[in-house]
Amino acid sequence: MIVQKTWPQYIAVRVLIVMMRDLGLLGFTYFYAIFALGGVKAIAHPVSIFIEVIAAIEVLFYLFFFLPYRWYLQTYKPYRPPPMSRSQRARLFYKALSLVPDGEDFVRKWMLNAHMEDIRRENLKDWLLWALFEHDNTTNRPTKEINAELDQYIDDAEETFGIKLRSGRGKAEALRLSFDPVIIQHRSLFYYMVIGIFDNLMALYLLTQGYRYYKQPFSTFFKVFPVRLVNLLPFTHSAADGMSYWEPTPSIRGRTGHGNEWEIWWASATDAGTAYTLARRLCWRESLMWREMLTPSLRNIEAGYYASGSPEETAVFGNGVQVGMRSTVILGGEDCVTAPKSVASYVYSGDVRWSPDDIEIWKRYEWTGKQELELMFLDGKDHGQGIMVPFPHKPIQNVIETYCRRDDGFEPFGDKFIGGPESIYGMPQQTQEVVELKNM
Structure with missing residues (x-):
C-alpha cells in the first residue's frame, strides 16, 4: 500500500478516513460550533454558507443514496457454485x-x-x-x-x-463471507467526486498515449458510479460482458492495525461494490490459484494432482495453463493482505515453510523469463507498492515488456527451463502427502 507502518502515517490515514467518511457530520458540527460562538452573523458568512451547503448535500447523499443502497445490497442472495462430490x-x-x-x-x-x-x-x-x-x-x-x-x-x-478442540459449541463465531452481513462503510460524495476526477483524467491520459478503449453499452452508463465520461464517446463495444478495458496500440517502438491495513480496509474492502462482491459474488474455492496450475510439466510429479486430468480433478483444481506458457508471481515482502513469506515459499519451492536463508535466496534470485514459474520477491514492499506511480519497480516493467515482446513474436522464446526455480536450484525434501479418504 501507499503508507508505511509508522505512527505519523497511521494518524494521517485515520484522519483522512474521518474526513472522507464523515464530511457531512463535520459540516454540521462546524455549523453548531460557529453558531454558538458567533450567532447568526457567523453562520451567514460566505465561507460558512459554503461549508453548510456542502454539509447539507452530504447528509442528503447519505440518507437518500447510501442507506437505501446498503439495504439493497444486503438483500442479494449469495452466489452458489455447483456442489462438489x-x-x-x-x-x-x-x-x-x-x-x-x-x-x-x-x-x-x-x-x-x-x-x-x-x-x-x-x-x-x-x-x-x-x-x-x-x-x-x-x-x-x-x-x-x-x-x-x-x-x-x-x-x-x-x-x-497438534491441537485438540473440545466438543460442543463455544463463544467463537466463524467468518463466513457468503452468509455474514455485507460490511459497508460510508464514503462522502466528495470522495466519489475525487475518484471520478482521477478516473476520467487517467482515461484522458491513456487516450493521449495511444490506448484503445472498449466500452460497455450506453445502457450501463449510470450503473457505474462515479460515471465514466469516456463511455459517452463512440468507441468499440467490449467483447467481455460487464467489463470495459483498455488495450495498448501495437507498436514496434519502445517507449488494520497499521496505517497500511486501515488504508486497504477502508479504501477497498468496505467499499459498497467491493464488499458486496466479496460477500455475495465470490466463491473462494473457484478463485484459488494452485502452484500446479502454473507448472504443467510438474503436474505428474507433485503429490499426484492433475495426473489424470479427470473432470473430478478439474472441478477441484481447475484446468491450469497450457504447456509452454510462463508465469511470474510478483510479491511484496511486507504485503499486508497475504502471508508473504509463506506464499513466496510456496511459489518458489512448493512448501509453505521458510527460513531467513530462504528470504536471502528470493532476494538474490535473478528473473530470466525462461521458466514456467518464477518468483519476483520485492523485499520491504507492501501490497501494490511495486507498481505505484511515480516510482514503479523497474523489474516489473521488464517482466511485462518481455512477455509482451514474446507474445507478439518480436523476440524468439529461446531455451526454456522446465519447471519452477527448483528445477535449477533444487527443491527441498518434502514429506510425501498421504491422504486416506474413508467411505468413498
Whole structure:
C-alpha cells in the first residue's frame, strides 16, 4: 500500500478516513460550533454558507443514496457454485491442509481472532459447512453422513496441527463471507467526486498515449458510479460482458492495525461494490490459484494432482495453463493482505515453510523469463507498492515488456527451463502427502 507502518502515517490515514467518511457530520458540527460562538452573523458568512451547503448535500447523499443502497445490497442472495462430490471435497480439504503453516493461527483468524478455548468442534463445523458445502447450518441441519465427514476432517486437522478442540459449541463465531452481513462503510460524495476526477483524467491520459478503449453499452452508463465520461464517446463495444478495458496500440517502438491495513480496509474492502462482491459474488474455492496450475510439466510429479486430468480433478483444481506458457508471481515482502513469506515459499519451492536463508535466496534470485514459474520477491514492499506511480519497480516493467515482446513474436522464446526455480536450484525434501479418504 501507499503508507508505511509508522505512527505519523497511521494518524494521517485515520484522519483522512474521518474526513472522507464523515464530511457531512463535520459540516454540521462546524455549523453548531460557529453558531454558538458567533450567532447568526457567523453562520451567514460566505465561507460558512459554503461549508453548510456542502454539509447539507452530504447528509442528503447519505440518507437518500447510501442507506437505501446498503439495504439493497444486503438483500442479494449469495452466489452458489455447483456442489462438489465427497471425493472432490476431500481432495480440496487435504490439499489446503498441507499448505497451512500455523494451524492454530489459521483457525483463530477464521474465527475472528477468538481464543482457542472459545473455539470448539461445532464452531469449526460451521466454517467447514460454508467452505466446502456452501451451507449456513440454520435452515437445514447437516445429515449424519455430512457430520461424519466433517468429524473426519477435524480429526485429521487436529492430528496435523497438534491441537485438540473440545466438543460442543463455544463463544467463537466463524467468518463466513457468503452468509455474514455485507460490511459497508460510508464514503462522502466528495470522495466519489475525487475518484471520478482521477478516473476520467487517467482515461484522458491513456487516450493521449495511444490506448484503445472498449466500452460497455450506453445502457450501463449510470450503473457505474462515479460515471465514466469516456463511455459517452463512440468507441468499440467490449467483447467481455460487464467489463470495459483498455488495450495498448501495437507498436514496434519502445517507449488494520497499521496505517497500511486501515488504508486497504477502508479504501477497498468496505467499499459498497467491493464488499458486496466479496460477500455475495465470490466463491473462494473457484478463485484459488494452485502452484500446479502454473507448472504443467510438474503436474505428474507433485503429490499426484492433475495426473489424470479427470473432470473430478478439474472441478477441484481447475484446468491450469497450457504447456509452454510462463508465469511470474510478483510479491511484496511486507504485503499486508497475504502471508508473504509463506506464499513466496510456496511459489518458489512448493512448501509453505521458510527460513531467513530462504528470504536471502528470493532476494538474490535473478528473473530470466525462461521458466514456467518464477518468483519476483520485492523485499520491504507492501501490497501494490511495486507498481505505484511515480516510482514503479523497474523489474516489473521488464517482466511485462518481455512477455509482451514474446507474445507478439518480436523476440524468439529461446531455451526454456522446465519447471519452477527448483528445477535449477533444487527443491527441498518434502514429506510425501498421504491422504486416506474413508467411505468413498
